Amino acid sequence: MRFARTSLLFVAAAPVLALLVLPLVGLLVASSPADLAAGMRSPLFVPALWLSARTTVVSLGIVVLAGTPLAWWLAVGSGRASRAVEAVVDLPIVIPPAVVGIALLETFGRSGLFGPVLVGLGIQIPFTMLAVVLAQVVVSAPFYVQAAAAAFRRVDTDLLIVARTLGQTQLGAFLRVALPIALPGLIGGAALAWARALGEFGATLLFAGNLPGTTQTMPLAIYMALESDVRVAVALSLVLAAVSVFLLLALRLAPAAVARLQTRSASS
């Protein structure tokens, strides 16, 4: 009876599971090593890879530096304000990336909200590398902030109280107790945010454009390559897929690894 039910569930889930896995298999099968090598020699390949690496590292840095205090505030806050802010943080998850792109353009663009001020200062943001980073920050920050807030919420309040009575200031208790205990969750959130920033397409295309070397990240290069040479698109896709799988592994394994490391150093 039990067996029948599980197999039934599996049959029901199979189409979706197949749809999740088969495209990746297709991608792998589609490319011969020669095609891959040809793709990597394309003039699109290296600049896009390098740009994606640089911009996502910067945007991840911004997200972690600004997102960690915000997540802490969301976790310890109980008032109406923190509930409201939490909802605002979720917005970019539900708003389509294309809409985020237009919204950014209407904010930092020439005729946008801050347009006159920025023009007066001689600063142009749209269609620059800064625009790429901004778009990535907006779409990826919610993933980190939510994961970090959840990790901070799991830290027992009593531990922080004890740390204070043992001489630590508020900041000290945060740095020496809350942060290390929440670390596995923070790493998981950072991996998720990084993956999201790496795949960012819609908001970047609309807000930063598709300028090779300046704003053409890997997903945009794939889009561009598809029009000329599909081998380049496949090569870029394989690299992006490999990085993503690596991030997924980090997401799954890092928290447990960090926890293990901490217990080992705790009992040594």
Add this chain to the structure above:
Amino acid sequence: MSWRVAIRMRLGSLDLDLELQGDDTPVAVIGPNGSGKTTLLRTIAGVYRPDAGVIFLGKEALFDATAGVDLPPERRGVGYVPQGYGLFPHLSVLDNVAFSWIARGVARTERRHAALRLMERMGCAHLAGRSPTKLSGGEQQRVALARALTTEPRMLLLDEPLAALDAPSRRQIRSYLAEHLTERRGPALVVSHEARDVHALGAFVYAIERGRVVQSGTAGALASAPATDFVAAFFET
């Protein structure tokens, strides 16, 4: 050293209006769940800010609403052992006990030496290399008490120190606590939910219900003339 707590505050649905005082004799706080016992300890530790009142330790005000005094927890000289002991899971037992010396700028090896010396005195040095997550409840309680004593607190706050223990380790820790609290000769406030613990500590008792003190006195006095059903039931068992 004498101490006095007279506070009024609202915290969520809890309405607290308490007045307690004592000296070096341990004080036991008893009361039903949700009566404000843990809130009282945390308020003395400096986590919650009362709306009105004073908290005095000897002649020093830790909190005085009218004088605008409100010392942060790290400057109150109060030791706190929460229910569940509050050991830091990411640090070894030794580093847990050595923790308070960080804030005093003591170097790592020195604070570990100091921690080990104290743990030897308190009979728990053999646990030093372990992870706190691998300890039994009784062992955790010994370590938590040792750690709280590292700051040489002027007042010790213990929240249900024996609640989570099985009967044999409860007997052990009960006498262990009694011994170390008497040896320390400083004020101690112990939240308790068992009459035997109160007797073992020779404690003066405050019974709290719904945020108010309903009765206070020696354990014997409360047992012989309980003012409420809760107090009667508490000393019956």
